[in-house]
Structure formats: structure tokens, C-alpha cells
Amino acid sequence: MKLTNKDFENVKEAFSNCRPQSGSIKVSAGWQQRVMQDVRSIEPLKQKTDTPYDLLSQLLEGIHHHFWSIAPVACAFILFLSILVAKIDIGTEYELNQFFYETQSENSLYQSLNFDES
Amino acid sequence: MVDLHNSGDFQVIHRVLAGDINAFETLLEKYQNHVFIIMSKHLPQDMVEEIAHETFISAYKSLGSFNFESNFSHWLSKIAVRTCHDFWRKQYRNHEVPMSSLTDKHQNWLDRVTSTQSALSYNQAQRRIEAHEVLEWAMARLSATDRMIVSLMYVEGYSGKEAAEFLDMSLANVKVRSFRVRHKLKKLLAVIDVQPEESL
Numbered sequence: 533m534k535l536t537n538k539d540f541e542n543v544k545e546a547f548s549n550c551r552p553q554s555g556s557i558k559v560s561a562g563w564q565q566r567v568m569q570d571v572r573s574i575e576p577l578k579q580k581t582d583t584p585y586d587l588l589s590q591l592l593e594g595i596h597h598h599f600w601s602i603a604p605v606a607c608a609f610i611l612f613l614s615i616l617v618a619k620i621d622i623g624t625e626y627e628l629n630q631f632f633y634e635t636q637s638e639n640s641l642y643q644s645l646n647f648d649e650s
Numbered sequence: 651m652v653d654l655h656n657s658g659d660f661q662v663i664h665r666v667l668a669g670d671i672n673a674f675e676t677l678l679e680k681y682q683n684h685v686f687i688i689m690s691k692h693l694p695q696d697m698v699e700e701i702a703h704e705t706f707i708s709a710y711k712s713l714g715s716f717n718f719e720s721n722f723s724h725w726l727s728k729i730a731v732r733t734c735h736d737f738w739r740k741q742y743r744n745h746e747v748p749m750s751s752l753t754d755k756h757q758n759w760l761d762r763v764t765s766t767q768s769a770l771s772y773n774q775a776q777r778r779i780e781a782h783e784v785l786e787w788a789m790a791r792l793s794a795t796d797r798m799i800v801s802l803m804y805v806e807g808y809s810g811k812e813a814a815e816f817l818d819m820s821l822a823n824v825k826v827r828s829f830r831v832r833h834k835l836k837k838l839l840a841v842i843d844v845q846p847e848e849s850l
Binding site for chain 2 (some may be wrong): 535
């Protein structure tokens with residue numbers, strides 16, 4: 533069955549009337565106390581301001597908060613890069629680059645492709 | 651003119667920010683019904699209390715960033731809708747969205763709603779249940795964000811701009827998504843009578 537736009541509008545209207553009415557909401561006993569209990573367990577709030585000191589302390593707090601969660605990933609990444617550098621052997625590439633830099637480009641291209649100059 | 655309703659809320663918020671944690675209970679008492687109404691529109695009934703609890707905790711933690719220029723209830727509504735959005739995102743990530751199937755009665759409901767008769771004549775209580783089941787069936791097949799867009803725009807009747815504000819998204823993004831969701835919904839509803847019940 534293909535729905536036309538008019539059909540869809542009818543369905544939308546039916547959907548908008550199917551949600552429970554606001555009068556049927558019941559809150560269980562003790563819910564409010566449980567929320568307040570959790571609120572009291574949170575440290576007192578401070579109003580956020582835009583002074584340089586507050587911004588700096590927020591930044592430091594953020595770094596402190598995320599430092600230990602990022603540290604293992606950073607260590608693993610450094611280890612991976614170290615292994616990669618050791619395997620690739622940067623020295624050889626450096627020498628090759630130096631060779632091309634110091635030699636005439638025409639000659640070095642011919643030589644590297646093993647073409648006869650004749 | 652100073653809005654007395656807001657200025658009362660602002661005084662309470664200032665007290666909470668000054669360290670009077672118990673003053674938050676005033677806001678909790680005043681707005682719990684408001685939050686519960688929002689929750690019941692977006693969540694399964696058994697999750698309403700838990701997510702409303704989370705909403706008030708988030709509101710308390712974010713109270714320091716309240717700018718005293720907007721209405722507190724509107725600010726709280728945004729937190730409530732975003733908490734519902736987060737709830738659905740978690741549910742979809744953990745594949746915990748209940749996938750119900752539909753029966754002939756739902757097909758009959760759709761046939762009647764889309765027939766030449768006005769949808770208004772099918773607003774009786776018994777039809778509401780079927781409509782709600784079809785809606786939940788369709789929403790379970792959408793993403794968390796699409797679900798919230800359907801809920802806000804199609805069910806609650808908010809504009810794209812309001813939905814964008816609630817979900818902290820751009821208006822263009824909401825418009826594109828709502829256009830796609832409309833097509834998805836039409837496709838989903840179109841296959842109810844074609845697809846066998848077992849495969850749903």
C-alpha cells in the first residue's frame with residue numbers, strides 16, 4: 533500500500549493524539565527524596581564566569597580530568613611510532629634524498645631507471 | 651516588565667549557586683510535573699522516573715551555566731529532551747530497543763486512518779492504543795535522532811526551529827533529517843500489509 537501525502541497527514545494526526553495525556557502521570561513515593569539525596573552528594577555548585585582565572589582553572593581542571601584517560605593511548609601511540617621509525621630506517625631514505633639533491637636531476641633519473649645514455 | 655514567575659526562579663537559582671543545596675528542592679517540586687510530561691512523551695513509561703531523575707541531576711550540575719536571560723522551564727525542557735535523546739542513543743548502541751511486530755488490527759487501524767474518513771473520527775481510546783503501537787513499531791526502526799525528530803515535530807507539533815533548539819542541532823540539519831524521516835516512515839508504513847508478521 534502506497535501512502536499519499538494526505539494519508540500520511542492523517543497518520544501524523546493520529547500519532548499526535550495517541551500519546552498518554554498529562555493527567556495520567558504518577559510519581560512514586562520517595563522519588564523526590566532520592567533525587568535530593570543524589571543532589572546533596574554532589575559538591576556545591578559555583579556560578580561559571582568568564583574571568584581569565586576561571587577560564588584557566590576550567591582548562592586545568594579539564595586537562596587534569598582527561599590526563600589519565602589519554603595517557604595509556606598516548607604511550608601506545610609513542611611506542612607504535614618508535615617501532616615504525618626503527619623498522620623504516622630513516623637513515624637510508626635520508627641518504628637517498630641527499631643523493632638526488634646533490635646529483636643533476638636528468639642524470640639521476642636516467643641512472644635510477646637504468647637507461648643507457650646513448 | 652519583570653516576569654515574577656522567572657524572578658522567583660532566579661532567586662532560588664542564586665540561592666543554590668550560593669551553596670544552599672536544599673533550595674533546589676523548590677525547583678524540583680515546581681517543575682517535576684513539567685519534566686514528567688516531557689519524559690512520558692518520549693520514553694517508555696517504566697523509564698520515565700529514572701530519566702527524570704537523571705534530568706534533574708544534569709540540571710543541578712549545569713545550573714552554574716544558566717544565563718538568567720531565558721526562562722528556567724524552557725532551559726530545563728531542553729535538558730529533559732536531550733536526556734531522552736541520550737537515553738535512546740544508549741539503547742540503540744546496546745541494541746536494546748524493543749522490536750515489536752504488528753498484527754491485523756494494526757493494519758486495520760492504518761487502513762481506517764488512511765481511508766477517506768477523517769482521522770479525527772478514530773481518536774477514541776481503543777484506537778489510541780493501536781496508533782501508539784504502530785508509532786512505537788515504526789520508531790524502533792529509526793535512529794535515535796530520527797526518533798526524537800518524529801517525536802518532537804510529528805507527535806508534539808514543534809516547529810523545525812524549536813526541534814533544532816531542543817536537540818542542539820542546526821535548523822538545516824533538522825529540516826533535512828525530517829524530510830528523510832518522512833520518507834522512511836512512509837516506506838515503513840507502506841510495507842505493513844506486504845511483509846509477513848514473522849519477518850518484522
